[in-house]
Amino acid sequence: MVPWLGPEDPFPSVERSLGMNSGAPGLLAASADLLPSRLVDAYRHGIFPWYSDGQPVLWWSPDPRMILRPDEFKVSPSLKKTLRRVLRDDAWEIRVDDDFAAVMRACANAPRRGQRGTWITTEVIDAYLTLHRIGDAHSIEAWCDGARVGGLYGVSLGTMFFGESMFASVTDASKIALAALVAHLRRHCVALIDCQQNTAHLASLGGHEIARKAFIAHVRATVDAPRIPWRFDKRVLADLVGSGGAVPAA
Template sequence: MYHWPYADPALAPGNAPVHIGGSWDISTLLGAYQKGIFPWPIPGLPIRWWSPDPRFVLLPSELRCTPSLRKVMRKTGWKVTIDQDFASVIRHCARVPRAGQASTWITPEVIQAYTELHRLGFAHSVETYWEGELVGGLYGITMGQIFHGESMFHLKTDASKVAFVALVERLHACGYRLIDCQIPTPHLASFGAFAAPRSDFLAFLEIYRKVNPSGNPWANPLWPKVQGEPAQT
């Protein structure tokens, strides 16, 4: 059992940290995710832990993918893999500039902690290659039938979208019930993500983090090809 020793997220303000302080030890991190809390630090300051209200989520069964993106995905230059280069994915997520952000929250301490979570089987990465070169990807945490998305990057237009769609379709095929997108972005909203009351999210999390999915989306490291049509279930 992992342990979150601090405030109850259900009682915290929806637009402020649940807790400030603590450490990056694995028990605290996993205990936080079990409670619907995630770290979003500011470099050089104590860790800020968040459980926003509302919570941005996506139902894998309700994924929206535009015809134009399906057309992009059918191009033969793509290759998508899983858990083949976690280290490069998280470092690219830390380095790639983002609009409205002067610096990255993915500090060396974050990289070290999530690399250990990857070693333990809780953190996973998706890599997108174009003609053999890593050009996009994402990583996150899995618990039961829920995937908590952490960060994504792209060096080529649509590369992170290809990774995201491929992952969501595989999660759906394996019986995952929810993708925790954490905070709203237009990018994720375009795929069908929506704002859910925190109370609903926490109730859902309490049930489905304990339920094993029907399949293992991490077992096969290579998608045979990037599909231009939705995955069959």
């Protein structure tokens, strides 16, 4: 049985998560609250929340775990062409933390194949906004002609980044934001991005599964490292496309 956590109860060991033969592989615990302090504690232990409106807060730690290593990010020829265009065209910008709440709302409203509704409720937005205010959550945003057209958000602890959700209102805008994030993380020796769940889209970009044991070991080794800086712009994309896409430094 999945344990119910009271306000002061610690998370159980991730090894107690439901197995692959259960109806909810990776489900670890449930609670009534989504306190920011519990949320940070969850990430520090390789656990994340995911639930639907009207459900209790459900906490997960699946085995295996989907990850993306920045050094293994796949830049297809078409994406490389797009990134070079973004670097050359002054209409395109990458902004960091311009409006974190707006990015979360856009992710909540993004259509998902095979899904109805969203888990990114007002309660969830409020909790992650608290993490954003204390410097533990960030948004990376793709802008074109003065409009936010794509982006993503996630949690950053030490040299570990936990990706949460992406959106795009124009083709490839979320990939542009992800590419900028990857390039920034490479520069600061961040070796792994948590992607939580296996999807074909992430696999096409270089994501793959690793054993939960290895994932947890990496989290423990990185979350207490000094914070990396969170100020960058689209020029980081030049790291992914070579000299053909370079732009002059400011």
